[in-house]
Amino acid sequence: MVCGLAFADDVxxxxxxxxxxxxxxxxxxxxxxxxxxxxxxxxIGMQRFGGEVYSGAADVLTETYYSDQYGWVADxxxxxxxxxxxxxxxxxxxxxxNVYEGGMRMMxxxxxxxxxxxxxxxxxxxxxSGMMTHNWYSADSLGxxxxxxxxxxxxxxxxxxxxxxxxxxxxHFVAVPTPGGxxxxxxxxxxxxxxxxxxx
Ligand SMILES: [Cu+2]
Numbered sequence: 087m088v089c090g091l092a093f094a095d096d097v098x099x100x101x102x103x104x105x106x107x108x109x110x111x112x113x114x115x116x117x118x119x120x121x122x123x124x125x126x127x128x129x130i131g132m133q134r135f136g137g138e139v140y141s142g143a144a145d146v147l148t149e150t151y152y153s154d155q156y157g158w159v160a161d162x163x164x165x166x167x168x169x170x171x172x173x174x175x176x177x178x179x180x181x182x183x184n185v186y187e188g189g190m191r192m193m194x195x196x197x198x199x200x201x202x203x204x205x206x207x208x209x210x211x212x213x214x215s216g217m218m219t220h221n222w223y224s225a226d227s228l229g230x231x232x233x234x235x236x237x238x239x240x241x242x243x244x245x246x247x248x249x250x251x252x253x254x255x256x257x258h259f260v261a262v263p264t265p266g267g268x269x270x271x272x273x274x275x276x277x278x279x280x281x282x283x284x285x286x
Contacts, residue, residue: 096141098194099222103130103155106191106220109255111172111237112161117251118172120237122156129260130155132225136264143199146186151261152224154188159218166239170247173240175211176203179233183259186222187212197222203233211244223259231259 107130109122124130132151140148158174166172176185185203189196201208202221225231235257239250246252 096195097138099140099144099147099152099154100133100135100138101154101191101194101220102133103153106157107155108157108159108218109257110159110161111164111214111253113164113166116239116249118237118239118253119161120235120253120255121161122255122257124156124258126258129230129258130223132223132231132259132261133264134261141195144194144197146184146199146201147222147224150184150224150226151228152222153259154191154220154222156223156257157191157218157220158214160216164216166250167247170239170241171244172214172216173211173238173244173246174203174214175236175238177210177234177236177254179203180231182225182227182229183231183233184224185233186224187219188221189219190217191220209244211240213240213244223257225259225261228261228263231261233257233259 107124109120112119130153132153134149134151136149164172184205186205187198187200187202199222202212204210235255237253238246240246
């Protein structure tokens with residue numbers, strides 16, 4: 087039988103990081119605010135699960151270090167006005183950090199896994215639905231990564247609208263070997279070396 091979209095033996099990327107780390111976005115009149123509890127000293131870990139091959143469009147995460155722990159969440163009621171949207175633009179990121187569109191963590195088979203935020207030539211701005219969205223971050227190499235965002239009110243095409251405040255937030259990641267796997271100590275050494283170089 088060849089019909090059906092999901093099969094029992096489908097393999098989806100793992101949502102291993104708990105609790106969820108929410109980027110809280112709120113609107114106060116015409117002003118936007120964004121808040122996240124992580125920083126350079128408590129980064130979100132990205133892990134690779136060697137040998138797992140992910141189904142469908144999720145294959146973009148196969149053999150990469152990845153995480154969907156960060157999620158965009160509306161804190162209270164957000165009303166950007168009829169026809170307008172909240173847009174999130176990636177204004178800077180460490181080279182080698184890729185982002186793919188996710189959604190609710192329980193709905194992994196329905197995520198698009200489309201490249202966003204400049205990944206693979208995509209637009210740097212992403213139209214947020216306002217629903218909890220956990221995008222997938224991934225990298226091919228161990229190390230520390232950051233991504234900086236501007237959150238603004240735009241029209242349906244992403245053009246920023248005057249009269250609204252903007253917000254910014256920076257997300258912090260570290261790609262680490264999967265616990266229990268070989269090479270844990272080598273990985274830690276590599277991360278320490280990178281940090282030292284970055285602070286020089
Ligand atoms: Cu969430």
